[in-house]
Amino acid sequence: MDLELLKQLNIERAARRAAVLVTDLDNGSGRLVLEGESISGELGSTVERGFRSGKSATVEADGRSYFLNVHVPPARLVVIGAVHISQALAPMARIAGLDIRVIDPRTAFASQERFSNVELLAEWPDEVLEQQPLDAYTALAAVTHDPKIDDFPLKAALDAGCFYVGALGSRKTHAKRVERLKELGLSDDQISRIASPIGLDIGAASPREIAVAILAEIIDALRKRQVTDR
Amino acid sequence: MESADETLDPLTIAERWSGEGRDVAVATVVETWGSAPRPVGSHLVIDGGGNFHGSVSGGCVEGAVVSEATDIIADGKPRMLEFGVADETAWEVGLSCGGRIRVYVEKLG
Incomplete structure (x- = not known):
């Protein structure tokens, strides 16, 4: 060698x-x-x-x-939002072999009681991501519904080339989000990478089912990603 | 990366040893059949003094790999080693789990 x-x-x-x-x-x-x-x-x-x-x-x-x-670096999942969906997504993601971290500045949501045995950061995403930047082997799912919390990490994920970027919200919510992200300087191509509505279309209804749909979409993105001519 | 702890990572150790002026051989599991204790791609690194780090099996064949590595460090030629219960030497360096492995050993340099 x-x-x-x-x-x-x-x-x-x-x-x-x-x-x-x-x-x-x-x-x-x-x-x-x-x-x-x-x-x-x-x-x-x-x-x-x-x-x-x-x-x-x-x-x-x-x-x-x-x-x-x-x-290949181990795949990671960063979830923005310590919400009900994330409570189901965290253990499932771990079983599927992803390192997971949940970030939410709202301490009422980001409590250890709601997330035992999960790496949980009750801080603003921009502060966390400055310390521990995103990369191509990280998936990001933004599920707070709150632009103040979701928008910055979505932009950071697209800029870092995360293999998966998903955002919770209806088509109407997403249309507004697209306008805001354009104002932040993101291109149409970049924005089109966001999976929204989030999750594979399996008709998921409950938070747990939405977590399954998100996880399946992340695995799909990981295993089918383009690895040449990027 | 298997371990976040760099001090335990064989390839990091190999680079460090080499930087200290030690002769180093790198052994890699390149093929496995049946039940094998360490996956393809696992490394054992060995220095000229017979010190080693990492693993290519659950400890069953490391001794044999280390002694081959000494020769490989001396002549610089890479070698492919095969271990398994089918070997005549199975009693000495076989895999108790019943699997077979091929280990490629090469000098670093």
Whole structure:
């Protein structure tokens, strides 16, 4: 293993960026592929599959044998709003393998009593996100219904390229939100990435069912995301 | 990243050891069959003095990998090692879980 490759890989991992270390098992040579880089041929499509699945594997490609060590940061979910939906979403997300954090400046909502065993921050989202910025391996769901709380983190999530950005609200509410986000300088393309109405269309009615719909939509976004030519 | 604690991460340790001027070999699980204790992609890093960090199994084959690593550090040539209950050496370095693994060991440098 080339020492410079290892150093570069460690930098990528520390920065929560995905990378695949490709080792040619016939001659021992290595190559580091960063997410978003595209490689031609059969090897390219297997590397792309690796980024998407997060699974390391020995593969045959273009007549050679390679080992792909896939380093993908663990997916995180940031929920804005310590509401009823979030109470159901938090344990479900954890079961599905996502690290979850709930942020809500309203202390009546963000109480440990309502959210036991969940990382809960009773602070304004802008303050939290300044300390712990969002990234491409983070999903953000804004569910407070309150523009004062939701708008800033939605903009931050779109700017950071979060793999999923969802916002609770009716079509009418969302139309108003779109106008506000445009005033904040976001482009139509960026705004169109927001999943709204939030959640897969499974006819969810109760807060718990909406949590299921949101979680399913997040997994869909994670596993089907574009990993090349971004 | 498997561990948020950098001090326990084998690849971070490998870089650090190398920076201290130690010879280092990196062993990686590249294939598993059946029930294997550590997933594909797991690392064990070994230095020239036989110190090691991380794991490629539940402790069953680390000893064998460490001794191979010493040779690999000496001649610089990577090697593919295979362990499993089907091995003739199973008694010494087999996997008690009944699985089989292939471990690629290479010198860092």
